[in-house]
Structures are given as C-alpha cells and as structure tokens.
Amino acid sequence: MNHRSQKRLIALLIIAALAVAGYTYATPYLVLHRLKQAADARDAVMVDRYVDYPSLRVSLKEQVTELLMRRVDAQKREHPLAAIGALVGMALISPLVDAYATPDGVAALLNGLPPRGEPGETPPAPPSDATSGAPRGESAQSSTESAAPEAEHKPSPRTSAGYRSFDEFVVTYEDSGGHQRYSAIFERYGWFSWKLAAVDLNR
Structure with a gap:
C-alpha cells in the first residue's frame, strides 16, 4: 500500500469514526422524537420498544409518594384537617402508577401533563390527541373531555433536553x-x- 492509499484509508477511518460518534450522540434525541410520536398515536407496540415499564413504575411510585408526603406536611402546618385528602391519595398510589405506566401515561408525560397525585387521577389525553390517530369512541372522548380544562388553562411547557451523563438523558x-x-x-x-x-x- 503506497503513501497516498494509506492517507486515504486513514481519512476514511476518521470519517467513519466521526459518523458513528455523531450517530451515537444523536440517538437519545431520535428516540425521544420516535417515542413521542408513537405515544401520541397510541402505538403500544412502538412505545414498548422505548419504555422500561418496570423501572418507570418504580420511579413513579417513589416520586408520587414523595409528592404526596410533601403535600401532607405542608397541609398539616396550614390546615390539619385538609391533609386528609392527601392521605386518601396516598392509598391510591398503585392505581395511579398503573394508569401512568401505559402508552396514555407516557403520552401525558411527554406532553407536559405529569401526575398530580389526585385521588382517582388518570392520564389526560394530550392536546395532539385529536390529530394523532388515537382510537375514536367513548373512551377516547371521555379522555379528551377530561383533558380539556388542562389544555385550556395551562400553556404548553417549555422543554429542554440533554445529557446528564454518558448513560442518562434528561428532558426537562x-x-x-x-x-x-x-x-x-x-x-x-x-x-x-x-x-x-x-x-x-x-414538586
């Protein structure tokens, strides 16, 4: 192999390495885009590819429990009797987690609608539900109706995304x-x- 061929091979290897590095860096952004599209369309098969449901369930349970504990502490200081509602909510954590560890719940999370820790809470349909190809019918209609006040009174949140570490990517x-x-x-x-x-x- 002559000197020119060696230089060409080295250049090709460098280009290939840069392409792989660039794709590796971009993969979580691509996954976020694909997951949001799949969740909004209620494509459960595609959502399953991009969600670790067991880990998400554990996280949801921990986070909602902490949310309600903070709420109980705050309400105890201000109105002792008002804390009863939050205590009731704590008894319903498992149903709430079950509701959010679903394509509907994932769609809500990715559209700025996280769980609030309210008794009997279920994930509302995201604003894009009407045009995302979600199934039509009674259940879809009721979800849309429950989401209407949320969409009307709360502006869409601003989002930012980036690496927290090599193995962790966060959407805020x-x-x-x-x-x-x-x-x-x-x-x-x-x-x-x-x-x-x-x-x-x-929160």
Whole structure:
C-alpha cells in the first residue's frame, strides 16, 4: 500500500469514526422524537420498544409518594384537617402508577401533563390527541373531555433536553416562568438504544 492509499484509508477511518460518534450522540434525541410520536398515536407496540415499564413504575411510585408526603406536611402546618385528602391519595398510589405506566401515561408525560397525585387521577389525553390517530369512541372522548380544562388553562411547557451523563438523558419541562416542573429520564441500553426509565416530579 503506497503513501497516498494509506492517507486515504486513514481519512476514511476518521470519517467513519466521526459518523458513528455523531450517530451515537444523536440517538437519545431520535428516540425521544420516535417515542413521542408513537405515544401520541397510541402505538403500544412502538412505545414498548422505548419504555422500561418496570423501572418507570418504580420511579413513579417513589416520586408520587414523595409528592404526596410533601403535600401532607405542608397541609398539616396550614390546615390539619385538609391533609386528609392527601392521605386518601396516598392509598391510591398503585392505581395511579398503573394508569401512568401505559402508552396514555407516557403520552401525558411527554406532553407536559405529569401526575398530580389526585385521588382517582388518570392520564389526560394530550392536546395532539385529536390529530394523532388515537382510537375514536367513548373512551377516547371521555379522555379528551377530561383533558380539556388542562389544555385550556395551562400553556404548553417549555422543554429542554440533554445529557446528564454518558448513560442518562434528561428532558426537562418548565412552566411559563422558567421554573422547572418535572423531568423525564431516559437511560442507555447498549450503545445505540435508549428507554424512558424514570421521572423526577421536582414538586
């Protein structure tokens, strides 16, 4: 192999390495885009590819429990009897987790609608539900109706996304005042695969 051929081979190897590095870096952004599209369309098969449901369930249970504990503590200081509602909510954590560890719940999380820890709460349909190809019918209609007040009175949150570490990618949702509301956390599974694995409610 002559000197020119060696230089060409080295250049090709460098280009290939840069392409692989660029794709590796971009994979969580691609996964986020694909997952949101699949969740909005209620494509359960595709959502399953990008969500670690067991890990998400554990995270949801921990986060909602902490959310309600903070609420109980605050309400005890202000109105002791008002804490009863939050205590009732704590007894219903498992149904809430079951409701959010679903394609509907994932769609809500990715559209700025996290769980609030209310008794009997279920994930509302996201604003894009009407045009996302979601199934029509009584259940879809009731979900849309329950989401209407949420969509009308709350502006869409601002989002930012980026790496927290080599194996963790975080999507942060902020309110109109720039205050962080909650985060959706993706974890690396292999070199090129990422899955939604946790949430941080931050409230």
